[in-house]
Amino acid sequence: MNLDFTEEQDMLRTAAKDFLTTECDKTMVRQLEEDEKGYSPELWKKMADLGWMGLIFPEKYGGTEMDFMSLIILCEEMGRNILPGPFFSTVVLCGNAILDSGTDVQKDEYLTKIASGDIIMSWVQTEPTNTWGAGGIEVKAVADKDDFVINGTKLFVADAHVADWMIVVTRTKGGAKPEDGVTLFLVDAKSPGITAIPQPTVGMDKLCEVNFKDVKVPKGNIIGKLDKGWEVVEKTLLKASTCKCIESVGAMQATVDMTNAYIKDRVQYGRPLAAFQVLQFDMANALIKTTTLRELTYRAAWEAGEGLPEAATDVAMAKSWMNDTFYWVVERGVQLHGAIGTTRDHDMGLYYRRSKCAECQFGDSDFLKEKIAKDIGL
Amino acid sequence: MDFKWTPEQEAMKKDFDDFFEEAMKGKPAAWVGGLEDMFSEEGFPFTKMVCSKLADKGWLVGHYPKEYGGSGWSILEQLIRAEAAGYHHAPTGDIFGIGMCGPTLIVVGTEEQKKEHLPPICRGERYWCQGWSEPNAGSDLAALTTRAVRDGDDYIINGQKTWNSGAHIADWAFMLARTDPETKRSRGISYFLVDMKSPGITVVPLISMDGSHLYNETYYDDVRVPARNMVGEENQGWAVTRMTMNFERSGVGGFAGNMADIKELVQFCKETKWNGKTLAENPLIRSRLAQLAIETEAGRALAYRIAWLQETGGMEAIATTAWMASSGKVYGSELSQRVAAIAEQIFGLYGQLIKGSKWAPFSGKYIAAHQMSMGGNIAAGTSEIQRNMIAWTGLGLPRTI
Numbered sequence: 001m002n003l004d005f006t007e008e009q010d011m012l013r014t015a016a017k018d019f020l021t022t023e024c025d026k027t028m029v030r031q032l033e034e035d036e037k038g039y040s041p042e043l044w045k046k047m048a049d050l051g052w053m054g055l056i057f058p059e060k061y062g063g064t065e066m067d068f069m070s071l072i073i074l075c076e077e078m079g080r081n082i083l084p085g086p087f088f089s090t091v092v093l094c095g096n097a098i099l100d101s102g103t104d105v106q107k108d109e110y111l112t113k114i115a116s117g118d119i120i121m122s123w124v125q126t127e128p129t130n131t132w133g134a135g136g137i138e139v140k141a142v143a144d145k146d147d148f149v150i151n152g153t154k155l156f157v158a159d160a161h162v163a164d165w166m167i168v169v170t171r172t173k174g175g176a177k178p179e180d181g182v183t184l185f186l187v188d189a190k191s192p193g194i195t196a197i198p199q200p201t202v203g204m205d206k207l208c209e210v211n212f213k214d215v216k217v218p219k220g221n222i223i224g225k226l227d228k229g230w231e232v233v234e235k236t237l238l239k240a241s242t243c244k245c246i247e248s249v250g251a252m253q254a255t256v257d258m259t260n261a262y263i264k265d266r267v268q269y270g271r272p273l274a275a276f277q278v279l280q281f282d283m284a285n286a287l288i289k290t291t292t293l294r295e296l297t298y299r300a301a302w303e304a305g306e307g308l309p310e311a312a313t314d315v316a317m318a319k320s321w322m323n324d325t326f327y328w329v330v331e332r333g334v335q336l337h338g339a340i341g342t343t344r345d346h347d348m349g350l351y352y353r354r355s356k357c358a359e360c361q362f363g364d365s366d367f368l369k370e371k372i373a374k375d376i377g378l
Numbered sequence: 379m380d381f382k383w384t385p386e387q388e389a390m391k392k393d394f395d396d397f398f399e400e401a402m403k404g405k406p407a408a409w410v411g412g413l414e415d416m417f418s419e420e421g422f423p424f425t426k427m428v429c430s431k432l433a434d435k436g437w438l439v440g441h442y443p444k445e446y447g448g449s450g451w452s453i454l455e456q457l458i459r460a461e462a463a464g465y466h467h468a469p470t471g472d473i474f475g476i477g478m479c480g481p482t483l484i485v486v487g488t489e490e491q492k493k494e495h496l497p498p499i500c501r502g503e504r505y506w507c508q509g510w511s512e513p514n515a516g517s518d519l520a521a522l523t524t525r526a527v528r529d530g531d532d533y534i535i536n537g538q539k540t541w542n543s544g545a546h547i548a549d550w551a552f553m554l555a556r557t558d559p560e561t562k563r564s565r566g567i568s569y570f571l572v573d574m575k576s577p578g579i580t581v582v583p584l585i586s587m588d589g590s591h592l593y594n595e596t597y598y599d600d601v602r603v604p605a606r607n608m609v610g611e612e613n614q615g616w617a618v619t620r621m622t623m624n625f626e627r628s629g630v631g632g633f634a635g636n637m638a639d640i641k642e643l644v645q646f647c648k649e650t651k652w653n654g655k656t657l658a659e660n661p662l663i664r665s666r667l668a669q670l671a672i673e674t675e676a677g678r679a680l681a682y683r684i685a686w687l688q689e690t691g692g693m694e695a696i697a698t699t700a701w702m703a704s705s706g707k708v709y710g711s712e713l714s715q716r717v718a719a720i721a722e723q724i725f726g727l728y729g730q731l732i733k734g735s736k737w738a739p740f741s742g743k744y745i746a747a748h749q750m751s752m753g754g755n756i757a758a759g760t761s762e763i764q765r766n767m768i769a770w771t772g773l774g775l776p777r778t779i
């Protein structure tokens with residue numbers, strides 16, 4: 001056993017923290033919330049130059065070949081600072097999917113361009129059917145000679161409005177089990193027939209409604225196998241879920257630190273707020289929740305990175321625990337700040353609003369607990 | 379014991395219900411009925427319109443004495459009216475004047491003050507704001523430092539107030555300032571009525587996390603206030619403040635609002651099918667909504683008890699039921715937060731969408747309500763401060779501050 005990060009990983013964390021605090025301060029976060037694109041092309045370029053996009057890709061595709069836990073570190077720091085934009089869609093979701101399940105040709109084509117910062121990608125899965133489960137995939141792709149033709153509406157799709165390429169999860173066959181008959185396609189976002197309209201969300205995170213009208217995709221653009229795409233989705237979401245959890249841990253720790261500093265500083269009734277034990281208890285509980293989530297997430301992420309079978313349950317547990325704790329911690333953080341914590345100019349609200357969006361990603365607690373119940377033998 | 383309303387009260391209830399049903403048809407999108415809605419650019423004209431219709435019927439401020447423009451309602455009649463308004467998420471209008479400043483004046487105001495201020499409150503013509511909190515005096519209100527210095531027939535006020543809800547639309551403020559800087563804390567504070575148009579007042583907006591404009595900072599720069607606008611004696615403002623605080627805390631409207639929300643969510647669950655099943659068939663959702671209904675009814679029952687004790691016990695009961703009112707406040711605001719959170723949870727992925735998305739359930743009303751509820755747990759005495767009060771006055775536990 002070795003529960004330490006390597007020296008190289010520690011350096012990555014420090015570098016990421018320093019870079020993000022200087023290059024993406026909260027003024028910029030607020031600007032990007034209002035910004036139509038939702039990201040800064042200059043910052044995107046700088047991140048690519050630092051090697052963040054290709055962090056876990058092989059060197060031959062322009063990557064630095066670090067392991068999955070390094071991506072976890074990066075995501076933790078992005079969550080702590082809040083980094084708006086399509087990194088998660090491009091690298092965590094689409095990058096991992098192509099890395100794990102793409103052909104050599106696809107890797108060469110797309111990973112190289114992701115690593116260089118030249119393309120933005122969007123993971124196009126969820127639909128008005130309102131679930132991350134396979135049963136929710138109804139958008140159809142129908143074979144037509146050497147192509148497939150996609151029709152239907154996707155919803156809650158992050159960053160589709162700025163994507164160059166998309167990975168679209170489609171239904172190619174009906175069957176007894178919803179997991180069968182799902183196929184993933186690499187789709188050029190400029191293809192005729194695609195429209196993406198960002199919807200306002202509480203976290204202002206550019207989730208789009210994406211409409212496909214007779215969109216043609218060549219057969220060669222399938223990722224994984226025809227009708228067997230759900231395996232790719234599962235594998236990808238496993239990793240993406242741990243990244244979302246650790247991003248949330250970063251955010252939770254940031255609010256704990258902020259609130260801790262505030263209650264030590266703010267004086268009411270002639271003493272710092274921190275002298276009131278009820279507030280200390282809230283802080284202690286916040287720390288317990290943040291720490292347990294961090295440790296469970298590290299383990300689940302390591303398992304997912306190593307491709308171990310126990311990852312499936314542990315990741316679901318981590319994500320479900322995140323859903324319960326992120327909101328709790330930021331809610332307390334706002335409460336302990338008093339009225340100032342409810343204002344737009346205060347950073348607490350930025351984190352608070354993101355907790356709802358994080359909860360919605362990759363399965364809510366009911367969905368996950370049902371899976372966990374099965375996994376523990378019920 | 380008899381929990382039934384009399385036939386007259388039943389009839390009154392129906393009249394209110396019919397009125398609000400009709401009046402609320404024109405409400406702006408994603409309307410929750412909180413202060414954020416009422417004092418917004420879009421919401422304020424709607425608020426004024428509904429309130430002036432209520433005033434025409436004598437229903438806006440029914441519980442004030444008739445001689446000052448009220449309808450002389452009992453507390454129970456007031457309860458019926460508050461419950462109907464709450465159920466329909468109707469704008470309560472000038473809550474600071476109607477619910478806080480007005481009742482205080484009725485008890486301790488001069489005849490001149492009552493005559494000047496109560497009738498316009500009853501007509502829905504004059505809006506008030508509360509100028510109490512300061513940057514360094516929040517929970518610890520008695521730490522306030524805004525100064526009022528006597529100068530002939532006037533006082534001259536200097537200082538900064540903050541979190542003043544609706545100060546940007548208010549005509550008048552009831553505010554607190556220190557008249558004796560030598561004495562500490564609650565001694566040496568006086569209670570003033572200030573015309574917001576007075577020279578030297580500057581109102582600066584404070585924007586809430588969801589982008590709404592509820593609060594303001596109010597700067598007082600040599601603001602002259604006639605001495606006759608002081609409520610109670612000089613340096614005795616704290617006793618008046620305590621009284622106003624108690625008027626501030628009831629809660630039946632909130633519980634009625636929860637009832638309406640639960641009813642709306644039940645209907646939604648019956649009509650909405652995801653993954654091949656209606657939401658109403660999902661045992662987890664059933665359990666959560668049932669739990670909300672339980673908690674709402676428990677809160678309503680408490681609110682009825684408080685109203686009953688105040689109805690039968692008079693002014694004295696306002697003080698003796700203070701711990702119950704505190705309980706209703708903390709229980710109610712925390713429950714409202716859970717209602718919103720559970721609604722979002724029921725909506726699944728749709729729960730994160732806000733006003734402006736055509737896909738947002740109920741135009742994003744619940745997520746807006748959720749953000750407002752964060753303020754609800756802080757406004758008018760935070761949940762922690764309420765629990766302190768309950769411990770001290772309800773249980774007789776030793777005071778810790």
Ligand SMILES: Cc1cc2nc3c(=O)[nH]c(=O)nc-3n(C[C@H](O)[C@H](O)[C@H](O)COP(=O)(O)OP(=O)(O)OC[C@H]3O[C@@H](n4cnc5c(N)ncnc54)[C@H](O)[C@@H]3O)c2cc1C
Nearest residue numbers: 335336338339508510511516517541543753756757760762
């Ligand atoms: C929606 C809203 C509307 C408002 N409208 C008005 C208005 O119109 N006019 C006006 O004057 N003010 C208004 N306020 C201000 C309100 O009265 C204060 O926010 C409130 O009294 C708390 O003060 P604070 O925000 O400074 O927080 P603080 O007093 O700094 O409290 C911060 C945290 O410390 C906790 N804390 C403080 N003291 C103790 C203690 N002794 N024991 C345990 N915990 C403690 C609090 O509970 C809170 O969690 C409004 C506030 C809100 C949120």
